[in-house]
Amino acid sequence: MDVVTRIEQALNGAIGRAETANSPPKLASALRYAVFPGGARVRPQLCLAVAGACGDDTPALSDAAAAAIELLHCASLVHDDLPCFDDADLRRGKPTVHAIHGEALAVLVGDGLIVMAFEALAMAGAAEPQRLPALTTTIARAVGAPRGLVAGQAWESEPDPVLSEYQRAKTGGLFTAATVSGAVAAGADPGPWRGLGDHLGEAYQIADDLRDALCTAEELGKPVGQDEALGRPNAVEEFGVDGALGRLQQTLNAAVDSIPDCPGAAELQQLVLLQGKRLTPKQLAAVSVA
Amino acid sequence: MDVVTRIEQALNGAIGRAETANSPPKLASALRYAVFPGGARVRPQLCLAVAGACGDDTPALSDAAAAAIELLHCASLVHDDLPCFDDADLRRGKPTVHAIHGEALAVLVGDGLIVMAFEALAMAGAAEPQRLPALTTTIARAVGAPRGLVAGQAWESEPDPVLSEYQRAKTGGLFTAATVSGAVAAGADPGPWRGLGDHLGEAYQIADDLRDALCTAEELGKPVGQDEALGRPNAVEEFGVDGALGRLQQTLNAAVDSIPDCPGAAELQQLVLLQGKRLTPKQLAAVSVA
Numbered sequence: 346m347d348v349v350t351r352i353e354q355a356l357n358g359a360i361g362r363a364e365t366a367n368s369p370p371k372l373a374s375a376l377r378y379a380v381f382p383g384g385a386r387v388r389p390q391l392c393l394a395v396a397g398a399c400g401d402d403t404p405a406l407s408d409a410a411a412a413a414i415e416l417l418h419c420a421s422l423v424h425d426d427l428p429c430f431d432d433a434d435l436r437r438g439k440p441t442v443h444a445i446h447g448e449a450l451a452v453l454v455g456d457g458l459i460v461m462a463f464e465a466l467a468m469a470g471a472a473e474p475q476r477l478p479a480l481t482t483t484i485a486r487a488v489g490a491p492r493g494l495v496a497g498q499a500w501e502s503e504p505d506p507v508l509s510e511y512q513r514a515k516t517g518g519l520f521t522a523a524t525v526s527g528a529v530a531a532g533a534d535p536g537p538w539r540g541l542g543d544h545l546g547e548a549y550q551i552a553d554d555l556r557d558a559l560c561t562a563e564e565l566g567k568p569v570g571q572d573e574a575l576g577r578p579n580a581v582e583e584f585g586v587d588g589a590l591g592r593l594q595q596t597l598n599a600a601v602d603s604i605p606d607c608p609g610a611a612e613l614q615q616l617v618l619l620q621g622k623r624l625t626p627k628q629l630a631a632v633s634v635a
Numbered sequence: 636m637d638v639v640t641r642i643e644q645a646l647n648g649a650i651g652r653a654e655t656a657n658s659p660p661k662l663a664s665a666l667r668y669a670v671f672p673g674g675a676r677v678r679p680q681l682c683l684a685v686a687g688a689c690g691d692d693t694p695a696l697s698d699a700a701a702a703a704i705e706l707l708h709c710a711s712l713v714h715d716d717l718p719c720f721d722d723a724d725l726r727r728g729k730p731t732v733h734a735i736h737g738e739a740l741a742v743l744v745g746d747g748l749i750v751m752a753f754e755a756l757a758m759a760g761a762a763e764p765q766r767l768p769a770l771t772t773t774i775a776r777a778v779g780a781p782r783g784l785v786a787g788q789a790w791e792s793e794p795d796p797v798l799s800e801y802q803r804a805k806t807g808g809l810f811t812a813a814t815v816s817g818a819v820a821a822g823a824d825p826g827p828w829r830g831l832g833d834h835l836g837e838a839y840q841i842a843d844d845l846r847d848a849l850c851t852a853e854e855l856g857k858p859v860g861q862d863e864a865l866g867r868p869n870a871v872e873e874f875g876v877d878g879a880l881g882r883l884q885q886t887l888n889a890a891v892d893s894i895p896d897c898p899g900a901a902e903l904q905q906l907v908l909l910q911g912k913r914l915t916p917k918q919l920a921a922v923s924v925a
Contacts, residue, residue: 368781372789460779467771481757489750491658499662
């Protein structure tokens, strides 16, 4: 089965468990709305690519890790869009969860997706329980306090956030967790895979800042100019467009270079190059990623 | 070490991990504020009481289960108090998290506490990984969709909620998880302990409805009359004060009767009786729990 199908099936399985005869119907519908149709699913793809490079001896567990990471990412988007944060009406080209279902359900959808992520991990972990503690703590640390997604969001409430700490927490953590958890789910040493996640996370954040500054809302399917409007620390403000672009190239190159020698190395390099292309704003497409 | 100290130490350990030099300071402070000083800590006490009755051969794991349950309970209170839900200014006799720290941080505190709960479980689970899948899914199901806390809250957005389903999800689930997880953490069969959690959860919900209808805000440390004001389904509306009181007695009696024959049975009966007394509104103190 191809990676994209595996990811969608794992996500569908998790969301489906919340759609029983006894579910509150609006919540069930809003949970599905928040996850389908998805974005690029780049984090779960990365997770499964690394699991594959490490032998992927327990596919159900790597699928669960990939799905958990995507569910947590979706949860963060739903809460991030709330009026008390970005107050965004548009996400992936359609109305945000709170715009459709109201704030209360949007808070609950985020909460429900977080819980669902850890439930999916635990269920699949029954097959290889000795891998579950490291797998769960890896993913939990990427999304919690003091250095995960929640901390990243919280830096936006601080008067003087450190850009590197903010970006690592808000974006980098989940990329690092994607590569590390892919290895752990396959029973491999995650050490050699950490660098790939670190570099990709940094690249993704820089690209996101560039796109926020340079793209139209139509191109992104969400509001733009949010960093400047909300006074959030960002790479374009700190380094300028050219400086940010240079850093994007450097980090993508570092990501490619960090891939360990393994059977799936060529596919992984392709995945990184493809992401690099996808992330670069069209008006800057001259940027070469190599 | 006594049970109360074990619970506070486990909670303090979890919150302390979010208070590193790199934490966003407001988030770290708000996380602690949401958990300390606590309420009656009735769910974690119940969890440890059952673990004790089952031999408690891995105290660090039962402590983690107890702490996880309390962290998830605290998370639900923080989100429940938000303006888009109860819009409550007071909780445990002090300003709510959003009243002090703002809505954005309150959303993040809830998210962070949910993640922290599963991280604490996973860390302690390394000692007995084969218990971790069942322990985690038990607790996740009690707080997620379709039948946990999140679903319970979501029923409040439905036009025609079923009282029993709503109460089970909103309150009962976490009580049942407390007894079941206490047994699972100790490596015991959780089956005989499910009834105790079920009955106590129902009793607690009825008592909560009675207190909301009959107590003053000063007595409870939080706003009262919320059920009626927000048109929420509740036992007082459904059965009247006398009817609700009768059901409270029945369920407390059923809880006492359900305790399996075991070394700690007498202490557990005492805990139930004490809770029954604590939960009954003072003006109804004539109610006898036996």
